[in-house]
Amino acid sequence: MMAGGCINVNAPDKPIVINLNISITQEVVYRLDNKAKAIIQDNPGIF
Template identity: 75%
Template structure:
């Protein structure tokens, strides 16, 4: 019984090896004909919010040439 099992395992291994060899050449990889285009529509918005103290605004208005 052990001998039959060993023969069966050898036959299975041989079948798998032949199948793997036959299927090994089926995979091909090639570069695309057209360039790959990635379209990124990105909108970047930045808002700057500032508040000035009344006194600071008055100082800036008095010394406009500095700023």
């Protein structure tokens, strides 16, 4: 004789939020930093 089981799956009340802003911001800042260094090196009298 097999015993039947019941499994309930409920959706969460709040939407699932995945925040990817941190890595995108770090990448943009890193790229701007490298560009700024290159511009300053190419134009030492800019400041």
